[in-house]
Structure formats: structure tokens, C-alpha cells
Amino acid sequence: MDHISPVIWQFLVKWMTTFALFPPEASKIAPQMDALYFFMVLVSLIGLTIVILLVTTFSILYRKERHPVATQIEGSTLLEATWTIIPLGLFLVMFVWGALIYFRVYTPPANAMNIYVVGKQWMWKAEHPGGQHEINSLHIPIGKPIQLTLISQDVFHSFSIPAFRVKREAIPGRYTSVWFEATEIGTYHLFCTQYCGTNHSAMIGEVVVQSPEDYRKWLAESTSGMSLAQNGERLFASLSCNACHNSRPDARGPSLASVYGSKLALSSGGSVIADDAYLRESILNPSQHITQGYAPIMPTYQGQVSEEGVIALVEYIKNLNSDYRIDQTLNTTDLLPEGEGKAAPPKGGQAAPKAASRQTEPQGVVKP
Ligand code: HEC
Ligand SMILES: [Cu+2]
Numbered sequence: 001m002d003h004i005s006p007v008i009w010q011f012l013v014k015w016m017t018t019f020a021l022f023p024p025e026a027s028k029i030a031p032q033m034d035a036l037y038f039f040m041v042l043v044s045l046i047g048l049t050i051v052i053l054l055v056t057t058f059s060i061l062y063r064k065e066r067h068p069v070a071t072q073i074e075g076s077t078l079l080e081a082t083w084t085i086i087p088l089g090l091f092l093v094m095f096v097w098g099a100l101i102y103f104r105v106y107t108p109p110a111n112a113m114n115i116y117v118v119g120k121q122w123m124w125k126a127e128h129p130g131g132q133h134e135i136n137s138l139h140i141p142i143g144k145p146i147q148l149t150l151i152s153q154d155v156f157h158s159f160s161i162p163a164f165r166v167k168r169e170a171i172p173g174r175y176t177s178v179w180f181e182a183t184e185i186g187t188y189h190l191f192c193t194q195y196c197g198t199n200h201s202a203m204i205g206e207v208v209v210q211s212p213e214d215y216r217k218w219l220a221e222s223t224s225g226m227s228l229a230q231n232g233e234r235l236f237a238s239l240s241c242n243a244c245h246n247s248r249p250d251a252r253g254p255s256l257a258s259v260y261g262s263k264l265a266l267s268s269g270g271s272v273i274a275d276d277a278y279l280r281e282s283i284l285n286p287s288q289h290i291t292q293g294y295a296p297i298m299p300t301y302q303g304q305v306s307e308e309g310v311i312a313l314v315e316y317i318k319n320l321n322s323d324y325r326i327d328q329t330l331n332t333t334d335l336l337p338e339g340e341g342k343a344a345p346p347k348g349g350q351a352a353p354k355a356a357s358r359q360t361e362p363q364g365v366v367k368p
Contacts, residue, residue, distance in 0.1 A: 009038050026184040026209065027164035029105060034165075036097050043090055108179035112147035115140075116228075116311045119150065119157035119170035122199040124190065127311055131231065132222040136205030138190060139222075140182055141215035147179040149276060153307045158194035161207050167193060175277045182209040232316025235309055235364055239301065253298065254291055258321040265292040279314045309364020 013034060016022035025031050115138070116127040126134045140146050150159055152170040159178070160167040168178040192203035210218060226234075236242060244253030259274050267290040272278055281288055283305070286298035305313065 009035060012038070023162035023165075024184070024186075024188070025163070025165075026182055026186065026188055027161075027166070028181040028183055029101070030163070030165045030183075032101055032104070036094070036101060039097070040094060043094075047087075105178075108147040108177065109145045112145040112179050114147045114149060116149045116151075116315075117159060117170070118153055118307050118311070119159065119192065119196075119203075120153040121155065121197050122192070122203040124157075124159065124192070124203065124205055125308070127228055127308060128219070129228050129315060130219055131224045131227040132219060133224065134222070136190070136203075138205070138207045139215065139218050140207065140209055141212050142182050142185055142209050143212075145179055145181045147177055149311075150176045150178065151307055151311075155196050156194055157192045157196050157203070160191045160193040161188060162191070163188040164207075169194070175280065182207075185209050185211060228312050228315040229319040230316075231363055232312035232314070235305070235312055236316055238365065239304065241313075244298065252295075254294060256317050256320055260318045260321065264289075266290060267292045267294075276314055276318070279317055280310055283310055283313060304366055306364050306366050309366070312364050 010031070013022060013025055013031075017024045025034060114129065117138070118125045118127070123135050124138075126138050128134075132139075148159070148168075150168055150170040151174065152172045154172060156172070157170040158167060159170050161180070164180045164182065166178055166180050168176050170176065186209055188207045188209070190205040190207050192200060194200075196203065208218075236245075241253075244251060245256050247255055247257070260279070262274055263271050264274055264278075265271050272289060274282075278289075282298075284300060284302045286300055287296055290296045301310075
């Protein structure tokens with residue numbers, strides 16, 4: 001599949017990118033998409049040529065001077081079958097070819113590195129698992145599958161990297177995702193391709209594809225000293241989630257230790273897979289799905305945590321089963337809010353008292 005685009009098309013792409021008529025091909029999927037694109041252009045051009053040739057020939061051959069009286073011509077089954085079957089075949093080729101690419105685009109490999117991207121008027125904010133943040137730029141290593149989890153904090157945006165042939169909507173209230181693997185070191189355009197307000201045209205940035213060494217250097221230089229999961233851990237404590245979610249026998253909430261990716265039975269009868277989207281929903285809209293065996297006592301955190309805060313919490317919960325720190329947050333009483341875990345959950349934007357052992361405020365709490 002990787003060598004699908006013939007030399008002549010590769011040459012064409014080189015030529016067109018040189019004259020800025022076409023974005024460079026800088027991801028694994030790009031040559032494959034382009035091959036299909038050029039196939040469709042080629043088929044259309046051939047069709048167009050045939051139609052133009054027929055129109056011209058017929059208007060010369062059957063002009064009024066040569067045929068003053070029109071003759072009635074009855075249909076030809078052979079002719080009609082030909083012009084039905086050939087286009088049908090061509091369209092089916094496009095359909096199957098397109099479907100194959102579609103499945104590749106929509107199925108991220110299991111080993112993909114996940115980066116969160118939040119769109120808001122008017123910027124793209126990337127959150128790396130290591131805690132690095134960047135605005136209107138995205139640093140990634142070459143040759144590694146990258147999965148982006150996108151969400152918008154306000155209106156619809158559309159995240160697009162033409163050089164990677166990547167474009168996906170960033171939607172308020174829902175995670176969407178897209179993946180790609182960069183194949184060329186360099187700097188590429190990053191756009192919002194959906195009109196999203198006054199400064200939409202300024203919602204642009206750059207994607208920097210680096211060698212693994214440079215990328216490691218960038219990670220080390222840009223670190224905020226706290227990983228996304230660690231920030232989530234602090235939020236978890238400062239929002240008193242651990243008042244209910246802890247591993248004590250009288251805990252009022254379910255243990256979150258191995259919840260990510262598991263199948264949860266709901267009190268309504270069905271079941272769900274606890275993916276990123278489900279964790280997000282559970283935090284912002286807990287009454288939507290109640291886990292079997294638990295009372296619907298979890299308060300909503302809508303308006304109290306920003307999208308970045310939710311991402312940090314999700315990343316924290318995701319990492320619980322692999323991270324020793326789980327036991328720290330869930331079992332250390334000094335992280336519990338005052339009242340030894342029996343405290344009432346926070347209501348109406350009132351943040352819980354900060355645990356004494358934490359010096360820095362976690363990021364992502366919305367201040368009223
Ligand atoms: C008042 C106690 C309470 C507090 C505070 C609380 N939760 Fe919950 N939580 C629950 C209960 C009970 C459930 C199970 C019933 C349900 O689905 O609503 C639950 C369910 C969940 C789930 C779904 C997973 C599952 O196994 O059902 C997630 C994720 C979650 N909570 C995260 C959080 C986070 C993050 C916070 C803090 C921002 C938080 N909770 C605060 C009681 C609480
Ligand atoms: Cu936008």
C-alpha cells in the first residue's frame with residue numbers, strides 16, 4: 001500500500017509543491033490519498049475529453065447544412081450497457097480504494113502516542129502527556145504514529161495539517177481523534193479550516209517534525225516540571241474527588257484504579273466501555289450514566305474544571321493502572337479534604353480546601 005503512487009505522480013507532486021500549487025507530502029498516508037485523488041482527477045479529465053470530443057464531432061458531422069431534416073434514432077442496448085458498466089466499474093474502484101484509505105485514517109495503531117489538542121477562539125493549545133503545553137504549534141517526532149484527541153472549548157473549529165492530509169473537526173463537548181505519522185523533518189502549516197469568528201484567520205500555527213534526538217531535547221526544555229497525569233492528580237485532590245473515590249472499604253464511589261478501557265455495567269441495564277469520552281462525561285455529566293451498584297451522588301463538575309483540567313483528570317485516571325502514584329493519591333489521608341473523606345462534595349463552584357502538602361495550584365480549575 002505504501003508504494004501505490006507511481007513515479008509519474010510522484011514527479012507531478014514534486015513539481016506542484018515546488019510551485020506551491022500543492023501541499024508537500026509529509027505523512028505516511030499523504031502519498032496514498034494523493035494517488036486516489038489523482039486517479040479521480042485523471043478519470044474526470046478522460047471523461048471530460050470524451051464529452052468535449054463527442055460534442056465537437058457531432059456538431060460538425062450533423063450540422064444543419066448536412067442534415068436539414070432530423071432523423072429519429074432508436075436506442076442501442078449495447079451502447080447503453082457500455083456507458084453504464086464502465087463508469088459503474090470506475091466508481092466502484094474509487095469507492096473500494098477510498099474505503100481502504102478511510103479505514104486506515106480512522107484506525108489509530110495501538111502504539112500511537114496521544115497528544116491532546118484544545119481549540120478555542122482563537123488558538124490551538126496542545127497538551128503533551130509529559131506536561132508540555134504549546135500554543136499554535138505542535139512538536140512531534142518523525143516516524144512515530146501520533147494520535148490527537150481534539151476538543152473545542154467554545155465553537156466548532158477544524159484542525160487541519162494539509163501536508164499530512166489531516167483534517168478533523170474540534171467539537172465542543174465531544175472528543176474527536178485523528179492520527180498520522182510524519183515522514184519528513186520540517187515545519188508545516190497548521191490551520192483552523194472552519195470559520196469560527198472574528199479572528200478565525202489568525203487561528204494558525206506550525207507543526208514541527210523533529211528527529212527523535214531533537215524531539216527529546218525539546219521535551220526536556222519545555223517541561224513544566226509536572227506531567228499531565230500529575231497535574232490531574234493534584235486536581236483530583238483539590239476537587240475532593242478522593243473523598244468518594246478512594247480505596248477504603250467504606251468508599252462511596254467506585255475505585256478508578258483499572259476503570260480505563262474496562263466494560264462497566266450501568267444501573268439502566270446496558271454497559272459501556274470506559275474510554276476517554278466516557279471518563280469526560282462521567283466528570284461533567286455524572287447523572288447521565290450511573291454505574292451499577294452505586295448511588296447517583298456524584299456532583300457535576302461542569303463549570304468548575306476547564307477542558308484542560310478535564311484532560312488532566314482523564315489522563316490521570318488513564319494512568320492509574322500503570323502508575324504507582326495511584327496508591328499515593330487514593331490511600332494517603334493527607335490528600336483527603338478536611339473531614340477525613342467524609343466531607344460533603346464541593347457544591348456550586350466552591351473549591352475544596354487545598355491539601356497542605358501541595359504548594360502549587362493545579363492548572364485547570366475554573367475560578368468564578
Ligand atoms: C460524592 C461522591 C463523589 C465525588 C465527590 C466524586 N465522585 Fe465520581 N463517582 C461517584 C459515584 C457514586 C460514582 C458511580 C455512580 C455514577 O456513575 O455516577 C462515580 C463515578 C465516577 C466515574 C465513572 C467510573 C465508574 O466506575 O463509574 C468517574 C470517571 C468519576 N466518578 C470521576 C470522578 C472525578 C474525576 C471526580 C472529581 C472531579 C469525582 N468523580 C468526584 C461519586 C463521587
Ligand atoms: Cu477556529
